[in-house]
Amino acid sequence: MVTLKFKYDGKIIKRECVIYKPEAINNYSAVIILPESKNSKLNFYMGNKIQEQSKLNLKVLYVEDKLINQQVLSVMLEDKGCKVDLANNGQEGVEKANKKSYDLIFMDINMPVMDGLTASKKINNNNNNNSPPIIAITAYYDIIDESELENNGIVDVIAKPFNSKQVFEKIYYWAQEK
DSSP: OEEEEEEETTEEEEEEEOEEOOTTOSSOEEEEEOOOOTTSOEEEEETTEEEEEOOOOOEEEEEOSOHHHHHHHHHHHHHTTOEEEEESSHHHHHHHHHHSOOSEEEEESSOSSSOHHHHHHHHHHHTTTOOOOEEEEETTGGGOOHHHHHHTTEEEEEESSOOHHHHHHHHHHHHHHO
16 A cells, blocks of 8 residues: 555645556556546546546446345445446346336346346346346356356356456446447
8 A cells, every 4th residue: 555645636635545557557557536526527546647437327237135245236336326226036127127227237146036047038038139238246157157148148247256346347348338
């Protein structure tokens, strides 16, 4: 952990941060979240360059039976400006997806009442295979057959336990694809 000092918006700001070296980048970078600006955009400091990152403003459905997982992902997404609806099992997920339009769906695979594969297939069938991207979030990542996921309309997978970097990489990719 280091403390960086820099000028932002006419003020000297000090922030503690972790210096890391991403594999794809040859030099070190620091990422610091700065105070929100008046235009409700988050500002990120990367090395010597400030980049603006708009709030995501996506409608997301998270289908998950474990309350703690619902809370963790909801907080991550809401902090970035997403509106999150929760469903406790696959059947609730199908019902919510039929009633409301979403930009992205996160789907647990192993749930009571209706599993995530069945729910994903139903959501895709109900939308004539034109549903929003469905991303599986599962603890069974290493034993899942990828073709089975694809056949049920799941476009990507995140392994549990997950972190915010994994989640937002998928969101940025699939939000652009849509």
